[in-house]
Amino acid sequence: MDDRGQMQETREAARSADRRRVSWPRRALSGRVATLIWALRIYAVGMLAVIALQITRLI
Amino acid sequence: MSTAETPRQEDLRRARTRVAAARLRAAPGGRLARLRLFGLLAGPGILVFLGENDAPSMLSYAATGAGFGIGFFLPFVATTFGLGFIVQEMAARVGAVTSHGHAELIFDRFGPFWGHFATTDLLIGNFLTLVTEFIGVRAGLGFFGVPPAIAVSGAVALVMLSAATARYATWERIALGLALCNVVFVPVALLSRPDWGAVGHAMLTWSPLPGGLRPDTLTLMVANIGATVTPWMLFFHQGATADKGLDSRDIGALRWDTAMGSILAALFAIAAIIATAPLFAHGISAQNWEGAQFAEAIEPYVGHAGAALFALGIFEAGAVAAITISTSSAYAFAEVLRKPHSLNTPLSEGWVFYAVLAGSSVLAGLIVLLPGMPLEQVVIIVNVIAVLAMPPALVFLLLIINDPEVMGVHRNGRGWNIAGVGVTALLVLVGLAYAASVLFPRVLGA
Secondary structure (H helix, E strand, C coil): CCCHHHHHHHHHHHHHHHHHCCCCCCCCCCCHHHHHHHHHHHHHHHHHHHHHHHHHCCC | CCCCCCCCCCHHHHHHHHHHHHHHHHHHEEEEHHHHHHHHHHHHHHHHHHHCCCHHHHHHHHHHHHHCCCCCCCHHHHHHHHHHHHHHHHHHHHHHHHHHHHHHHHHHHCCCHHHHHHHHHHHHHHHHHHHHHHHHHHHHHCCCCHHHHHHHHHHHHHHHHHHHHHCCHHHHHHEEEEEEEEHHHHHHHHHHCCCHHHHHHHHHHHCCCCCCCCCHHHHHHHHHCCCCHHHHHHHHHHHHHHHHCHHHHHHHHHHHHHHHHHHHHHHHHHHHHHHHHHHHHHCCCCCCCCCHHHHHHHHHHHHHHHHHCCCCCCCHHHHHHHHHHHHHHHHHHHCCCCCCCCCCCCCCCCHHHHHHHHHHHHHHHHHHHCCCCCCHHHHHHHHHHHHHHHHHHHHHHHHHHHHHHHHHHHHHHHHHHHHHHHHHHHHHHHHHHHHHHHCCCCCCCH
């Protein structure tokens, strides 16, 4: 690889390392999103119960 | 946001892909250069869809063809791949823009509870699915007289060897090479000498469901949806896109990659339904069959070569999915533990990632070899669990992809949001209908 290619590769590697280390802070939830998350909790618990019931019937 | 740190091996390997892509973008040569660029960037989308044409999915399609023929389910299955494209395009876009996996982003933006919930949910679902992949491997190779222990340990070795290369590009080539063998279902379908007029009519008119909607047909419909829209695909596609080093410049290529994957997988799934449709025409019941039994049953209609190809297809489907699903578990687990999570990481550095990948395969393989395990029941329940577990994963995907701090200008437009919310709502409705059929089986006439 030529010098220019080597430099480009070094730059891209540094960029990849930067992108890997980025992190986002925890999001402040609006009222609507908080409600959605609660609905998700109820859905998750309900579906777990359904799956458990189905598994006990199959076994 | 960043600190000075020596790039890791994974960064150096991604840099090589980026430099190669930049050169191809700058090269004159028009169509050929664009094709080579697509060849370099494509992979995760094709792999995720062909990986999801896994052993339980292909067996679901085979059971569908044998139980209901082609009238209702050909257009139904084609539609589910359209839904799959909508979801996977969003997952790949988030991976390219953020360079982070799905579990990692949920953890960051919604806190440890949902991060752990999503990962645990995924790991349990993935583990059960892995068990079914090895059932497929065992059943497929069983047709050729290969003992179960050799078939399963061979597939486990394949999973471990492909990851042991510690190079994403090599791993992807091995997995893609195997995944494209999913095409074997096409010659089997051709050997069954289908009535192409009836196939065309089925695709265009969407006939009603034979026998109406019953709990067993609802389970099969849910299983067919679970064969194209599942949580592991979302986690895998986002993780692989980031691991390959793709970024927002590659979104166009990623979209084509995803579209190509969904079209190929739909074709092969439809071929599996057509291949077993003669069983429906001759009134042969195929409930709870394994791969080898399907292969033996269709032999009078497709010949020995066709039956052998079908069995080989079930083996291939199981082996490829074992590779992709174990990788998806490894991405998610290492992401939430904040450990290195790349197929470009050396084994010594990424041992947690590789331990999950290898450990889940070994354990699933051992379960398949244990005598007396209710394996058929596991196959039926796996795709159903996938559908029931999908809405939470999709809701988080939609929240992340609409998050301007994370996605910037690449967040969803109105069209993608309508499609994404539509798919989520449909999955919730299907999940609720399934729950109702379990809780109140008499409503659907069981």
